[in-house]
Amino acid sequence: MHKEKFKDVYAGVFVLAVGLILFAASFSVPKGAAVSIGSDFMPKVTCGLMAVLGGIITWNGNIQAKKYNENNKNHREEKKHYKELAASVAALFVYMILLVPVGFVIMTTVYITVQSWILSPKEKKNPVKFFMIGAVASAVIYYIFRNIFVLMLPAGILGF
Template identity: 30%
Template sequence: MDRLKKREFIVGAIMLASGLGYMTLTSQIPHVKNQYGFVDASFVPYVLSLIMCLLGILQLATARNMAASETDQEARTDQRTVFKTIALIVAYVALLEPVGFLLSTVAYLVIQFTMLTPAAKKPNLPLYALIAVLTSGITYAIFRYAFDMVLPAGIFGF
């Protein structure tokens, strides 16, 4: 097993183990009857733990199916993309309050989509912008009207 494939396998195993551990801890949260039925204090942690487990399984499957032709240069490119993504998330969080959820989320998504577009392919900015606007708008509406939570308004002030 080459070094990159081994590293990907380890990451998948850690993610799966973390998800299972998180699910175990979540099962210890007391269930309280409320007006929302099955949605209680443990609902979101269960969803997150299931997502973590799913991502771990997908990572393990990806590591298992990795072609031996993937080079260290491709791995370094992936590492640079990870660091750029982390920097972009930090900028997003910093701008969320002053700029607002809608505008900062649209900008974040368009930049992230562009950054994740393969170098050999031209970014489809109109499509990226459409997806970002729809996703941000739907997310804002869900939080505002379904959950009755106000997200940062920023410069829009609504």
């Protein structure tokens, strides 16, 4: 059997396993007494979604493995995206470092804009669109956490 044939299956099983392990571990996060949705809510949701997506990746990988034909395989080398990976990791670290002092709304807007720029192909780079998506997403997330979940996010230099 060819390793490439099952690479999505392996990735899916890995994501599924990590998601399930983290989901089980999220039950040890204390809920808190002051609010109806405690600090254990988001880890459970995130890890649950990770497990579901891992299952979907595994399912689709199995379908693709059945359709795999080595003779019809495109023999060109896939481009490795090491620069994009390094830039993404650097952007994430800068985001984490500056999140508290600068604030959630500003840093999330900047992070989403930069990450979209890094991951998009050259012909689809649109900084105005990326900025608008980042601004709307960070404002909506901030509103939901502040007013629905009653959880505080770093206000930073904006002070609200």
